[in-house]
Amino acid sequence: MGLMLPPGLVRRDELTADEVRSWDADLEALCASVDDVFRRPASRENLRALVRGLLSDVPRKNMWQVAEAAGHASPDRLQDFLARASWDADELRDHVREFVVDSLRAEDAVLIADETGDIKKGTKSAGVARQYTGVTGQVENAQVSVHLSYGSSRGRAIIDRELYAGRHWAGRGEEHRRRCEEAGVPEERARTVVTKPELARRMVERALAAGVAFTYFLADELYGGSRSLRAWLEEHQVHYVMAIPKNEVLTLADGRTQEARQLWARVPETLMERRSCADGAKGPRAYDFAVVDLADTAAGLKRTLLIRRSPVPNKKNKAGELVREVAYFLCHHAPGATLADLVIAAGQRWMVEETFQAAKNEVGFDQHEVRKWCSWYRQTTVCMLALAFLSDVRSRRIPTHRATT
Numbered sequence: 001m002g003l004m005l006p007p008g009l010v011r012r013d014e015l016t017a018d019e020v021r022s023w024d025a026d027l028e029a030l031c032a033s034v035d036d037v038f039r040r041p042a043s044r045e046n047l048r049a050l051v052r053g054l055l056s057d058v059p060r061k062n063m064w065q066v067a068e069a070a071g072h073a074s075p076d077r078l079q080d081f082l083a084r085a086s087w088d089a090d091e092l093r094d095h096v097r098e099f100v101v102d103s104l105r106a107e108d109a110v111l112i113a114d115e116t117g118d119i120k121k122g123t124k125s126a127g128v129a130r131q132y133t134g135v136t137g138q139v140e141n142a143q144v145s146v147h148l149s150y151g152s153s154r155g156r157a158i159i160d161r162e163l164y165a166g167r168h169w170a171g172r173g174e175e176h177r178r179r180c181e182e183a184g185v186p187e188e189r190a191r192t193v194v195t196k197p198e199l200a201r202r203m204v205e206r207a208l209a210a211g212v213a214f215t216y217f218l219a220d221e222l223y224g225g226s227r228s229l230r231a232w233l234e235e236h237q238v239h240y241v242m243a244i245p246k247n248e249v250l251t252l253a254d255g256r257t258q259e260a261r262q263l264w265a266r267v268p269e270t271l272m273e274r275r276s277c278a279d280g281a282k283g284p285r286a287y288d289f290a291v292v293d294l295a296d297t298a299a300g301l302k303r304t305l306l307i308r309r310s311p312v313p314n315k316k317n318k319a320g321e322l323v324r325e326v327a328y329f330l331c332h333h334a335p336g337a338t339l340a341d342l343v344i345a346a347g348q349r350w351m352v353e354e355t356f357q358a359a360k361n362e363v364g365f366d367q368h369e370v371r372k373w374c375s376w377y378r379q380t381t382v383c384m385l386a387l388a389f390l391s392d393v394r395s396r397r398i399p400t401h402r403a404t405t
Contacts, residue, residue: 114349127169147161177190
């Protein structure tokens with residue numbers, strides 16, 4: 001089956017037949033570059049069938065429709081490829097990361113940690129539980145996973161993944177052990193809960209070990225509020241810009257401590273600067289910004305509180321009045337970093353939302369029907385490979401755009 005580009009990647013009337021054929025050859029070259037992950041020729045064939053099915057325009061990227069797109073009579077071959085074939089999903093992940101970084105490498109590259117959820121009906125899929133998911137903004141029966149994305153002015157894609165297993169999957173009783181064995185949950189994850197910030201830390205650690213170059217690590221409040229994650233990043237001199245809660249206690253240069261909102265209350269209006277942190281669908285996303293210097297690290301790097309305020313009232317307070325929303329970002333950076341640098345970095349976190357949207361809309365990131373731990377990692381990693389290909393195609397098709405303030 002030839003390559004069929006998903007709707008919305010680029011306008012089809014902009015493509016020539018030669019370009020489409022060349023991308024088909026590029027996809028084959030990408031699949032061939034990971035052949036060493038798969039010992040058996042049948043597994044290599046199944047990888048190509050699965051990737052091409054994920055990139056096809058079938059209405060839903062479940063195993064039945066992907067198998068039919070590949071010309072299979074049933075999904076058995078692809079299900080066996082994900083559940084029982086001999087290959088290492090982490091080895092494939094390393095290939096995906098290398099391809100993404102080579103394809104999208106730029107001086108403004110960042111790493112972004114964030115989570116997403118897949119709503120589920122049953123209770124047997126690995127990691128599934130009644131838990132909060134940002135997909136709906138409420139508690140649902142869902143699988144939740146943490147991902148690390150690589151983004152730059154050339155594009156963005158997912159380079160790592162970890163399935164979150166909460167309290168429902170941690171225990172020591174015999175019934176719990178049987179349930180985890182049935183789902184294939186590893187012993188470490190079946191005994192204790194590994195937090196989402198710790199999962200993010202492990203992924204950043206792998207990226208550093210692989211020599212991935214980036215300017216900042218970005219994340220939302222869940223990760224920015226983790227002191228253990230912040231301490232590890234600072235110990236390894238990783239520059240970061242992470243959202244933090246308004247009541248986060250911060251240390252000033254003179255040793256005093258205050259909450260972020262208390263520091264904001266002391267900032268004179270004259271120090272606020274109107275800047276754009278990113279370009280949105282309706283143009284530049286302008287906010288008012290200010291910075292407060294904090295205590296330096298032992299290694300001589302700077303800590304700064306970046307405060308962002310909406311230019312117009314857009315949020316109701318407890319009294320029901322419209323007020324301007326204020327957000328706080330803790331920054332760890334080199335001494336020469338400017339306000340513009342930190343504003344641009346904070347604004348780059350929006351890329352992860354676009355990444356998840358593309359992953360779900362274009363390669364069926366949330367449409368899998370696998371239940372076991374191993375199959376989830378394999379399915380997700382193949383989706384990452386398909387998304388990496390699309391990101392590479394897009395980076396060669398869309399002009400490079402750099403954020404401005």
